Amino acid sequence: MGLSVIVGCSLAYISLLFFIAWWVDKRSTDQKPGIVNSPYVYALSLAVYCTAWTFFGSVGRATTGGLSFLGVYLGPTLLAPLWFVLLRKIILISKNQRITSIADFISARYGKSANIGVLVTLIAVLGIVPYISIQLKAVTFGINTLAHYGEAIPITQPHFWQDAAFWVTVAMALFTVVFGTRKLDPNERHEGLVAAIAFESIIKLIAFLMVGIFVTFFLYNGFDDLFTRAQQQEETARMFTFSGSGVTPFSWNMLLLLSLFAILLLPRQFHISVVENTHPRQIAKAMWVFPLYLLLINIFVLPVALAGKMAFANSIHPDTYVLSIPLSQGVKWLALVAFIGGFSAATSMVVVEATALSIMFGNHVVVPLLIKTRLFGQGKDTVDGASRLLDIRRICIMLMLLLAYLYQKSVGSTYDLVSVGLISFTAAAQLAPALIGGIYWKRGTHQGAIAGLIIGFIFWAFCLPLPSMALAGIISDDFVRNGLFGLSFLKPYALFGLTGLDPITHAAFWSLLFNAWFYCIVSINTKPTMLNLTQADLFVNIDKYIGGQDSDILKREAKVSELRVMLNRFLGEQRSIALFREFELTNNVQLDQQKIAQADLVNFVETHLAGAIGAASARLVLDSVVKEEVITMEEVMRILEQTREAVEHGRIMEHKNAELKALTLQLTTANEQLKNLDRLKADFITTVTHELRTPVTSIKSLSKIILDYSDELDETRKEEYLRILVTESDRISRLINQVLDIEKIQSNEAPLHLEWMDMGILVRQAAKSMEQLFAERHITIRIHGADQPFPLQADRDRLMQVVVNLLSNALKFCDPNDGIIDVTLDRQGDWVVLKVHDNGPGIKPEMQQMIFEKFTQLHSQSQGKPHGTGLGLFISRSIVEKHGGVIRVESHTNAVPKGALFEVRIPIKKGV
Amino acid sequence: MADDKSTKLLFIFFLFLLLLNYPLLTIVDKTQLWFGFPSLYLYMFVVWGLMIFGIAQIVKQRKKKP
Known part of the structure; x- marks a missing residue:
């Protein structure tokens, strides 16, 4: 197949990706409902996990390790049910703190420490370089296989400009730079990128399934035929089992553990699953869609590997079976489709990984360095900070790809894809104690994290990349054979005399053991700083802080004008004006009338600054203008004592208290009414009796006069007295009638005669x-x-x-x-x-x-x-x-x- | 209840950690074919599928929540 056809197809495919990204970005700027909000797109973008490793390497791995390649996909599947708790928590924290990368996350957890940011970045960059290198290698051999099938593969050229791998690297670097650093988003959200990645996931799945179906149902008569034939040859029947492929229970478990960490800790996975996440509710669907994707893409791995092995024995490198089998059958179009699938797997990995690493490297290494040497963000330079940040990232991406190219040239060529990839997995796993400990263990300190990371990194480097470099002839291999300094217990593949494990399992065991152990021991024996304490509380009890509570108890203040200048410099004038206006609106304040900004504005500026340059850098920048009020340790401890339970308890108490208050008020009013009624009744009785007594008294006295002096009284006087008697009696009966009337009216016994x-x-x-x-x-x-x-x-x-x-x-x-x-x-x-x-x-x-x-x-x-x-x-x-x-x-x-x-x-x- | 769901998911995690591990794997770790598939291959994918199904079922219950 002509080289021009391959390159042409690749370019066409890349143009399609650009179009998708452009279209999605345009939709989102037009305020149309984002495609990226769909949980299916989220789940598919997570499948950036499946790289050229999966596409080409799994088949190669299966020829030697049998079904053990499945561990890499079963690990993430096992972790999936825990996402509901774990990933959700990480996402909530990241949204709260505007986290931009895994280095940012860990450094923010341990007191926004710049040192930890640098450390994590270095581990990630050095650890991931081998991983990127295998993508370059896969694309290169993909092109070579397609272009030179059946011929002798050209021997490595003496000059790099004649080397296909070099041009692949350059193309990948350009593609990544253009794709990953098109604009500076304050939240590091790239909707277009995510959509393109999701699309690539579909392409690679379809391509692989096509090859699998071709092999199983066209080359053979279905699974039954393929497996039966494979069973008859010892070489292929061996691949059916773990025991036949040299997989031990311990190495199987370690593989599950490493891949379980990888899905969370690889910079690109963190970037896609956390930073690019639009809403935590997407997790629920992704929890089963993503494992389902992994299952589908793995179904045909073993059949393809068996078919390749039976067809070629050992004449062709097993990593190229996916391409070689269709080519050997003369189905060139399918080989091209397979190549595009593998190409899409490789590009998606490189783009996201390099973008994520460049964000980390820029924010945690370059920017702090420039700030400290006062070359950036200080003084009166008028250069737009945003474009400078992007430039820094572009350079980072190119350097990283160059590093990957050099690694591939010197070391990578001697190993198969998966072996190199697993080196990176082991490196990423070094971040696990600091990260998982950080969100569940409040006591974890800055010093503990540094100690764990450094020791883990040293063990990893000593046991994996250094010996591989030695075996490739770059450095002396003396220490591999005789141990470091000639000490036999310091052999990188048999550390402390531990033998019988494969290098990956061996390295992962020692590095993780020492890493976790140092993290705990040093944490327990050191005192956290104040900022470390507050951040630890925020990360561990994130639920307590959600809902706009003040997440920073440190009282800080700064001049409004200085904050404005600072934000201008890093985010550009337009964006900073918009942000200040947003702050004024939400908090209902006039910033023009304030000279000194309070803690809330400082926090606001810091979180947005952190979105652009990372938490540690943002803190460094702000330190120059912010005054911090001194608070005592006791005060901090007192505030932090209020754990979530206490707050919850307090909320319930408050609620009950309010209920009681309302009830008391009701009772008081009721009581008041009763008292009033009682008083009225007493008054009434006094009045009524008084009213009754007056006529009764006069009736009584007049009757007595008439009775005693009836003879002496003349008729007129008598008549007058009797008339008075009648009037007074009337008065009594009127009173009684009225009282009876009330009774009637109140008891509704007297209907109206309308x-x-x-x-x-x-x-x-x-x-x-x-x-x-x-x-x-x-x-x-x-x-x-x-x-x-x-x-x-x-x-x-x-x-x-x-x-x-x-x-x-x-x-x-x-x-x-x-x-x-x-x-x-x-x-x-x-x-x-x-x-x-x-x-x-x-x-x-x-x-x-x-x-x-x-x-x-x-x-x-x-x-x-x-x-x-x-x-x-x-x-x-x-x-x-x-x-x-x-x-x-x-x-x-x-x-x-x-x-x-x-x-x-x-x-x-x-x-x- | 969200807590209830988390517990079920944790249960799924431990159950399948057990199912996808030794010593259970030794039972199927043989070169024989079951229904035309290598026993380990078939076992892995069936358990995997069951796990995905289980997660999907638990996650779906969400709709019942108010």
């Missing part, structure tokens, strides 16, 4: 019946409007009671010297309105509601003591309300017209 009647006539009758009383007191009564008919449906007797009551009240309270009562009848819509207005002293506002209550009596100024029973208005109100009407009083004690105005409104027809 009939059509004329209100005008009723008012005139009432006035007429009281004419005598008005005349006695020299009171003028003026009736307005009663000459017209006012028909309405009502209980005549009850209504009469109301009118008489109102008139007699007016009578009682009228001006004693010049009393005038105005009675007005009117119709307003469906209502008949009766107003009775006297010119007495009026009713004080505070009494206006009271007078309609039972037992309320007014003291008239003129007479000093209450009249009547205190029941009249209550009865009136009850009657009016039963008619569906309203009674109210209007009175102005000092205003003109003076006196009280009672207004009764009754609907013409009840229920209208």
Whole structure:
């Protein structure tokens, strides 16, 4: 197949990726619903885990290690159920702290330590370089296999410009630079990139399944045929089992453990699963979709490996079987599809990995260095910080790929893909104690993390990459054969005399053991710094901090203008103005009027700065302008003592307390009402008994006079006394009747006898019946409007009671010297309105509601003591309300017209 | 309940850690064919599939939550 066809297809494929990324980015800037929000896209983008290693290397691995290649995919599957707790927690912390990479995460956990950031970055970069190198190698041999199948593969050229691998590296570097550093996103979110990665995942899966189906169902007659034939040859039957492939239980477990860590800790996995995550709820679906993807892409690995082995024996490198089998059958198009699948697996890995590493390297190594040497972010340079950051990242990417190229040239060529990849897995696993300990163990300290990382890294380097370099002839291999310094217990493949393990298992065992052990021991024996303590609490108890609580207890302040300048420099003027406005809006403050910014603004600036240059660098930058208030250790400890449980408990207590308060208030009001009622009742009884006693006394004394002196009294006197007796008895019976009336009305025993009647006539009758009383007191009564008919449906007797009551009240309270009562009848819509207005002293506002209550009596100024029973208005109100009407009083004690105005409104027809 | 779900998922983790490990693997670690598949190969993929199914079932229960 011509080289031009291969390159042309690759370029076309890359253009397609660019188009997808461009289209998705455009959609998101147009505010259309992001494709990346779909949990399926998230799950597919996680499949960046499947690289050229999976595509070409697994088959190669299967020819020697049998089914052990499955461990690399079963590890992540085993971890998947724990994502619900573990990954969710990491994502929540990262969103809260605007974490941009795994180095940022670990450094932020241990007090935003710059040292840890550098350390993690170095481990990641050095550890991942071999991994990137195998992608370059895979693409290179892919091209070579396609272009030179059946010919002798060209021997490595003496000059690098004649070397295919070099040009692959250059192309990959350019592609990554253009793809991964198109813009500086403050949250390091690249929707277009994620969408393209998800698309690549689909392509590589389809390509591999096509090859698998071709081999199984076209080359052979299905699984049955293939496996039966393979069983008959010892060489291939051996691949059916672990025991035949030299896999021991311990190495199987170590492989599961390494890959379980890898899915979480590889920089690109962290980048895709945490930094690019749009919402934690995507996890739920990804928990089974991603393992399902892994299962599908692995089904045909063993069949392809068996078929390759049977077809080629050892004449062709097993890593190229995926391409060689279709080529050997003359199905060139399928070989090309397979190549594109492997190419997509390699590009997706390189792009994401190099982007993630460049973010780490830029934020944790280059920027702090430039800040410390005052070359960047300080002084009055006018260069846009954002574009400078991107430049730094571009250079990082190119350097990293160059490093990978050199590694591949010198070391990688002697090993198969998976062996080199596993070196990187072991390196990534070194981050596990610091990270997992960091989010579940508050006591883990900065010193502990550094000790663990360094010791783990040393053991890893000594046991894996150094001996491989020695065996490749770069450094002396003396230490491999005789041990370091000639000490036999320091052999890199048999450390401390431990033999019988393969190099990966051996290295992983020692490095992880010492790493975890040092992390714990040093942590326990060191005292954390204050910032370390607060960050530890935040990471371990993240749930406590979600919901916008102040996550930083350190009280810091800085000049607003300085913060503004700082943000301008790193994020560009436009973005920083937008951010300040956002802060002003959400916190409702005017920053222009503040000279000194408080802790909340400092934190706000820091988190956004951290989004661009990482937590440790952001802290370094801010340190130059921020003053920190000194707080005592005790204070910090006291604040941190409030664990989540305490806060939860407090919340429940608060809730209960509020309930109790509300209940107490209700009880107090009820009690007050009861007391009031009781007092009213007592008053009433006093009044009633008093009212009863007066007539009874006079009845008694008059009766006695009549009885004792009946002979001496003349007829007129006797008659007068008897008349008084009758009046007084009437008074008693009236009182008793009223009390009985109340009982009736309240117990609803007296239904209204509704009939059509004329209100005008009723008012005139009432006035007429009281004419005598008005005349006695020299009171003028003026009736307005009663000459017209006012028909309405009502209980005549009850209504009469109301009118008489109102008139007699007016009578009682009228001006004693010049009393005038105005009675007005009117119709307003469906209502008949009766107003009775006297010119007495009026009713004080505070009494206006009271007078309609039972037992309320007014003291008239003129007479000093209450009249009547205190029941009249209550009865009136009850009657009016039963008619569906309203009674109210209007009175102005000092205003003109003076006196009280009672207004009764009754609907013409009840229920209208 | 989220806690309930976490417990079930933790259970899945331990169950399959056991199933995909020694000594159980020695039972199927033989060159024989089961239904035309190597026994270890078949066992691995069936257990794997079951695990994915189990996770999916537990995660799905979410919809019942208010």
